[in-house]
Amino acid sequence: MLTSLADGPKHGYAITAxxxxxxxxxxxxxxxxxxxxxxxDRGLIxxxxxxxxxxPYRLTSSGRTALEEQLRSLEAVATRGLRRLRAxxxxx
Amino acid sequence: MTAKLARLTLRLxxxxxxxxxxxxxxxxLEQSPPGARGIxxxxxxxxxxxxxxxxLAAASVDPGNRVRxxxxxxxxxxxxxxxxxxxxxxxxxxxPFSAAGRAHLLLGAAHVAVQAAAxxxxxxxxxxxxxxxxxxxRHARDEHRLRIVVAPxxxxxxxxxxxxxxxxxxGGRRAGQQGVTGLGSVAxxxxxxxxxxxxxxxxxxxxxxxxxTPLRPGRLLVALGSATFVSFAxxxxxxxxxxxxxxxALDASRLSATANGPFQVLSTGASLAAQVIVMVxxxxxxxxxxxxxxxxxxxxxxx
Numbered sequence: 001m002l003t004s005l006a007d008g009p010k011h012g013y014a015i016t017a018x019x020x021x022x023x024x025x026x027x028x029x030x031x032x033x034x035x036x037x038x039x040x041d042r043g044l045i046x047x048x049x050x051x052x053x054x055x056p057y058r059l060t061s062s063g064r065t066a067l068e069e070q071l072r073s074l075e076a077v078a079t080r081g082l083r084r085l086r087a088x089x090x091x092x
Numbered sequence: 093m094t095a096k097l098a099r100l101t102l103r104l105x106x107x108x109x110x111x112x113x114x115x116x117x118x119x120x121l122e123q124s125p126p127g128a129r130g131i132x133x134x135x136x137x138x139x140x141x142x143x144x145x146x147x148l149a150a151a152s153v154d155p156g157n158r159v160r161x162x163x164x165x166x167x168x169x170x171x172x173x174x175x176x177x178x179x180x181x182x183x184x185x186x187x188p189f190s191a192a193g194r195a196h197l198l199l200g201a202a203h204v205a206v207q208a209a210a211x212x213x214x215x216x217x218x219x220x221x222x223x224x225x226x227x228x229x230r231h232a233r234d235e236h237r238l239r240i241v242v243a244p245x246x247x248x249x250x251x252x253x254x255x256x257x258x259x260x261x262x263g264g265r266r267a268g269q270q271g272v273t274g275l276g277s278v279a280x281x282x283x284x285x286x287x288x289x290x291x292x293x294x295x296x297x298x299x300x301x302x303x304x305t306p307l308r309p310g311r312l313l314v315a316l317g318s319a320t321f322v323s324f325a326x327x328x329x330x331x332x333x334x335x336x337x338x339x340x341a342l343d344a345s346r347l348s349a350t351a352n353g354p355f356q357v358l359s360t361g362a363s364l365a366a367q368v369i370v371m372v373x374x375x376x377x378x379x380x381x382x383x384x385x386x387x388x389x390x391x392x393x394x395x
Contacts, residue, residue: 012120028130029098029120030137033113037146053119 001027001035002044002059002067009048009058012036039063095125104138107161112149145384155388157303159312162385163220164299166319169378170217171291173326175284176370177210180333183352183363196343202336206329213325220318221298228305240304244297247290258283309392316389320382326375333371337364 004010004018015036016027027035036057039045044063048056059067098121102114126134150158183189184203193200232240258279302315341348341361348361358366 012116013123016120016124028133028137029117029126030130030133030135030140032120033109033117034137034140037109037113037141037149041147050116053115055116 001032001039002063003071005045005057005059005063006067009056011051011054011056013054015057094127094131095121098126098131098134101131101134101138104135105141106138106145106149108145108149108153108158109141112146112152143380150384150388153388155391156307156309156312158388159316159385159392160299160302160307162381163224163312163315163319164295164302165381166323166378167217167298168292168295169374169381170213170322170326171288171295173329173371173374173378175288175291176367176374177206177329178284179363180206180367183360183367184336188347192340192344192347196339198339199336199343202332202339205332206336209325209329209332213322213329216318216321216325220315220322223311224302224305224307224315227307227311228301231305237304240301244294244301247293247297251287251290254283254286312392313389316382316385319378319385323375323378323382326371326378330368330371330375333364334368337361337368340364 001015001019003022004015010018012029012032016032019025019027036045040047040057043060044066045057046060048058099118102110102117102121105114189203193203229241232238261279262276307315337348348364349359352358352360352363
């Protein structure tokens with residue numbers, strides 16, 4: 001969900017659609033708003049003024065930092081994993 | 093149909109959560125109506141929101157109303173718990189159970205513990221409610237809003253009338269014939285279910301009256317203290333009933349296996365197990381609800 005908000009504010013429906021496209025996960029409404037409330041509590045996202053009942057959310061600066069750390073860590077794991085796979089293919 | 097069900101499911105969420113996210117959740121459900129899986133997801137979300145309420149949403153709720161919600165919630169739990177307690181009383185009221193209680197120490201002790209805790213908790217419910225009833229009556233009189241006090245009393249009055257009619261009918265039948273008939277079992281079960289519905293309607297009416305009545309912080313704290321005491325008493329009673337059920341199965345297994353209840357469908361052991369489950373669930377919800385009240389009790393100064 002943080003990745004979904006990385007390119008700008010989105011409301012609930014747009015987050016659901018984006019997560020579906022990004023990760024192939026179909027977020028139910030209960031899961032979506034449970035996660036939004038937890039992320040808000042942790043100060044990682046913040047709500048913007050509502051537009052026609054729909055409230056957009058955006059990353060806070062600590063949310064941006066947390067997302068960057070998480071993505072770098074995932075990137076490191078993915079890079080090492082791929083390197084190991086290639087090494088295993090080369091060696092007999 | 094599912095869109096309507098989804099909107100109803102939203103009502104399962106805590107008040108604070110609905111205040112904060114309700115509008116946008118409704119907008120989302122209108123834009124993309126959920127299927128059965130989505131409804132289950134909402135139910136799961138509602139349970140999670142009750143167990144781990146979001147702090148930001150909870151902070152936006154007036155502490156007085158939070159305490160009112162806790163006291164009212166415990167009252168509703170107490171009503172459901174009392175129904176299971178009444179079933180326990182009816183299950184174990186016959187002479188063989190009294191004899192078994194005298195013969196086996198744990199059985200007797202568990203039964204006495206249930207009775208003592210039930211009497212104490214009932215007294216605390218009454219003592220905790222009296223100042224609130226007094227304040228609600230005064231407020232209803234001053235503001236000419238009699239509905240506040242009539243709504244909780246009406247279901248009790250209706251149930252009282254129904255009980256009186258049934259007693260009169262049973263008296264007439266007893267004069268003519270002996271023994272419990274199938275009709276008697278049906279009437280007793282219906283009476284019990286109507287009683288439970290009336291008690292829940294009364295508790296919901298009390299909860300509404302609690303929200304409609306301005307109360308000083310001291311009175312709210314007394315109500316919350318009483319609710320907390322009752323919640324823990326419910327835990328004690330549930331534990332004692334569980335101990336009784338286990339002791340009965342071990343020490344008086346024939347009694348435990350005997351068919352019991354209005355239709356003689358369940359064994360005594362199975363009836364007791366069902367009662368323990370209802371009691372534990374009601375007590376656990378009550379403890380959770382009262383804990384939530386204490387979290388904001390320190391901010392009650394401005395009520």
